[in-house]
Amino acid sequence: MSTQAVDAPMVEMRGVHKWYGDAHVLRGVDLVVPPGSVTVVLGPSGSGKSTALRCVNQLEEIGAGSIHVEGELMGYREDSSGRLHRLHPKKIADQRTRIGMVFQRFNLFPHMTALGNVMEAPRQVLGVSKAEARERAAQVLTRVGLADRLEHYPSQLSGGQQQRVAIARALAMNPDLMLFDEPTSALDPELVGEVLGVMRELAASGMTMIVVTHEIGFAREVADQVVFMADGVVVEHGPVSQVIDAPREPRTQDFLAHVL
Amino acid sequence: MTTTTDRRGDDVERIHAVPVRYPWRWVSAAVVVVLAAMAVNALATNQNFHWPTVWKYLFSKQIMRGVGWTLWLTVASMAIAIVLALLLAVMRRSANPVMRYVSWVYIWFFRGTPIYTQLIFWGLVPVLYQKLSLGVPFGPEWWTFTTKDVLTASRAAIIGLALNEAAYLAEIVRAGLQSVDRGQSEAARALGMKDGAILRRIVIPQAMRVIIPPTGNETISMLKTTSLVIAVPFTLELNFAQSAVANRIFLPVPLLVVAALWYLVITSILMVGQYYLERYYGRGFDEHSPARGRRGGRQAAINAAHTTPEIGPMDDMGRPAGGGV
Numbered sequence: 001m002s003t004q005a006v007d008a009p010m011v012e013m014r015g016v017h018k019w020y021g022d023a024h025v026l027r028g029v030d031l032v033v034p035p036g037s038v039t040v041v042l043g044p045s046g047s048g049k050s051t052a053l054r055c056v057n058q059l060e061e062i063g064a065g066s067i068h069v070e071g072e073l074m075g076y077r078e079d080s081s082g083r084l085h086r087l088h089p090k091k092i093a094d095q096r097t098r099i100g101m102v103f104q105r106f107n108l109f110p111h112m113t114a115l116g117n118v119m120e121a122p123r124q125v126l127g128v129s130k131a132e133a134r135e136r137a138a139q140v141l142t143r144v145g146l147a148d149r150l151e152h153y154p155s156q157l158s159g160g161q162q163q164r165v166a167i168a169r170a171l172a173m174n175p176d177l178m179l180f181d182e183p184t185s186a187l188d189p190e191l192v193g194e195v196l197g198v199m200r201e202l203a204a205s206g207m208t209m210i211v212v213t214h215e216i217g218f219a220r221e222v223a224d225q226v227v228f229m230a231d232g233v234v235v236e237h238g239p240v241s242q243v244i245d246a247p248r249e250p251r252t253q254d255f256l257a258h259v260l
Numbered sequence: 261m262t263t264t265t266d267r268r269g270d271d272v273e274r275i276h277a278v279p280v281r282y283p284w285r286w287v288s289a290a291v292v293v294v295l296a297a298m299a300v301n302a303l304a305t306n307q308n309f310h311w312p313t314v315w316k317y318l319f320s321k322q323i324m325r326g327v328g329w330t331l332w333l334t335v336a337s338m339a340i341a342i343v344l345a346l347l348l349a350v351m352r353r354s355a356n357p358v359m360r361y362v363s364w365v366y367i368w369f370f371r372g373t374p375i376y377t378q379l380i381f382w383g384l385v386p387v388l389y390q391k392l393s394l395g396v397p398f399g400p401e402w403w404t405f406t407t408k409d410v411l412t413a414s415r416a417a418i419i420g421l422a423l424n425e426a427a428y429l430a431e432i433v434r435a436g437l438q439s440v441d442r443g444q445s446e447a448a449r450a451l452g453m454k455d456g457a458i459l460r461r462i463v464i465p466q467a468m469r470v471i472i473p474p475t476g477n478e479t480i481s482m483l484k485t486t487s488l489v490i491a492v493p494f495t496l497e498l499n500f501a502q503s504a505v506a507n508r509i510f511l512p513v514p515l516l517v518v519a520a521l522w523y524l525v526i527t528s529i530l531m532v533g534q535y536y537l538e539r540y541y542g543r544g545f546d547e548h549s550p551a552r553g554r555r556g557g558r559q560a561a562i563n564a565a566h567t568t569p570e571i572g573p574m575d576d577m578g579r580p581a582g583g584g585v
Contacts, residue, residue, distance in 0.1 A: 057450055090454055097452035107447035111465050111544045121451035124461060153544035166447075173451060 008071055010035040010177055010208045011056060016065035018051055018232075025051050027232040028065070033210060033225070035176075038203045040219040041212045042243075043229035044255055049212045052229065053179050056210065057099045058092050069099065070176060097125055100170030104182040106162045108154040114141060114165045115150040118172045125173070133172075140168040144198045160191030164198055171202075178202065180211040216259055220244060228252045313514040317505060318521065326501030327522050333414075333486040333497060334526075337421035338479050344422065345429030350459065352434055363430070370427035375420075376491050382420040383492035386411050414496075417489035425482060432474045436467035468541040476534035480527050498522055 011033040018026035025048045033039050041049045054060045056067060058075045067074040075092055076084040087095075109117050118137035122128040128136070141150055144164040154162050163183055170178060180199065184192040196218050203209055203222045213219065219226055219240065226243040228236045228251075236249045247253045303309060317323055351363035370378070386408035395401035411419075440463050448458040487499035495504075498519055506515035 059446060059450060093449070093452050093454045096450060099450075101447075101450035103443060103447060103450075105443055107441075107443040109444065109447075109462055109466075111541070113544075120461065121448075121453060124457045125452045125454075155544055169451070 008035075009033060009068070010037075010070060011210065012066075012068040013052070013056070014066050016052065016055060016067060017063045018048070018055060018060060019063045025232050026055070026062075029229075029232070029234055031227060031234060031237075033177075033208060035208050036206050037224040038209045038211065038222050039225045039227060040223040041210065041227045041229060042214070042216070042219065042255070042259075043235075047229040048232040049229045050181050053181050053210060053212050056177075056179060057096050057101055059101075069095070093125075097173055098176045099179060100173060100175035100177070101179040102163070102166050102170055102181065102183045104185050106154070106159070106166045106186070108162055108165055108169070110154050113151050113153055114146060114157070114168075117154070117165055118169045121169065122172050137168070137172055140171045141165070143171070143201075144168045145194070158191060159187045160194045163187065163195045167195075167198055167202070176208065178207055178209045180209065180213065182212055182214070184213065184215060214259060216244065216256070228255065230255070308513060309517065310511055310514040313509070313511055314517050314521075317515060317518050320505070322501050322505060323498070323518060323522070325496060326498035326519075327526070329414075329496045330483065330486050330498040330522075331526060333417060333421065333489065334479065334483045336418045337425060337486075338482055340418065340422035341425035341429050342475070344426035345433050346464075348426060348430035349433035349437055352430070353437060367427045367430055370424050375424045375485065376488055378424050379417065379420040379488055379491035382411070382416040383413065383494075385416065413492050413494040417486075417492045417494040420492065421482065421485065421489070425478065429475065429478060432478070433467070433471055436469075436471035437463060439470045440466045465541065469538075469545060472534065472538050472541060476530065476537075479530055479534075483526055483530070484523060 009032045011031065013029050013031040016026055016029040017024070027048075029048070029052050031039070031052070041053070043049045051060060055062050056069065056074070061075065066076075072095065074095055075087055077087055078084055109120065112120065115134065115137050118141060119130075119133040122133045122136060123130065138147070138150060141147060144167055146161060146164055146168070149157060149161060149165075152161075154165070157165065167183075183199070184195050187195065192215070196215065199209070199211070199218070200222055211218075211223075223240050225237060226240055227234055228243055228247070228249070230251045236243050236247060236252045242248075243252065244256065247256060304311070348363045348366060351359040352367075354360055354363075389407050391404055392407050392410070393401040393404040395403070444462050444466065445458050448462045453461070486497050489497060490500055494500075502515040502519040503512075506512040509515075
């Protein structure tokens, strides 16, 4: 946990750039996420919104700029002369423990039951005892409405149930921040609601969340801040009433016209 | 659920059609039976097979000792080879370029030279290096021993077989590790797991599904490759034992049959073991896996989840879509 003041940002991205070889996919992204808030990131595919999200927990290494989570610089250590040193992978792993992430394609561990999936990280990373991890896992799985699916393998669960297990898996680490990378894009339409329901409940409980999604309805309902990205930059950001209901930028208007 | 009794189908007249006939299946079965009978006849009635001699030697002491040694050579060399192969495969994927290069050179060398030559070499080591010592090159020696006391023929055979096999297995293991979806290690990394734990807990257990069938192949192949340890020379395994007996009684054929029967028996046992291993590592991957709890396809799970719109009371987790909390 951080010792920062309450109103210090949970996430602060400043001038973040990312290159894949010659492709310049992030071109100076600035984003501030206050603690306890829900930020929904919208944008056409290829706009860099997933990449930006993956930079926050260092699944992608950034090329320029800085990312602070709870006041801590991610991925680097700055020495007294201001020079950056890349952190050892083990240190970066430690930084990730307070950031949960949910993927578009669930990425559940198929050889473990729902309970096993949720117990794994607390056991391996936090060194929690087996009994304690099991109890905690059963709790979070109950919280996402899967109390009767503890011993099921992912292949025996529907997409919506799998994604809820994935959310429980992230929650079991007691994260301060949750990242959602298009969590409902791989789901059959009738299963989207149950996942959004869990996310809504999570938002109501005060969790800080960054959600990359195409669900405008969800954004309208839950988002404290909406960010619209295109071509690797934040084009527009602000409350729902501004970005979705009264967008100023033509690219935002164009995108919303296609989605709504 | 709204129960409508007519949906149960009790009052529906079912189709009772005449099934398709497959006469050629019967013809082919008859052909196979006749061929099998001919084969049995050809084997059983031919005096040259000396069946009484086969039974006499099948459980003889010398042959049984050969079976024991062959089994031990196979198990010990495969066990060492699997550990080494895992190490080599992980080194091949390592971020450390030194590790990658060492692994590549090892595989290049041990696949590139004949196993027979390697076995001769391991047999010759006590001659080439009569004393082995531990110490600093060109510097002091801390610990010295006589090579032939340590590198006995059976150990040389096991080391020779294992080091060669590890090179082949390493490629099998590498293929297995590559077969695991990248999203798996990514999800584990996002949870804060470190590389060692990700490999041990997430990647390797899933890779085993791909690794086991070809490794079973290699094990059965190794069972018969053990007959090459005569190159060391090591002379107690099954194939050498049978040929020793055959040369003594001047009857090669019945002893070849004895050895073949034992190789078949051991192979069968290994195949049973492979079946259970595959079943264990296949858990969670297919419908028939021995998972606890209710089985059934994805659709059954969807239905059972009571999350689809037409099914009655919504659960407490934010159903239905767009309904709000």
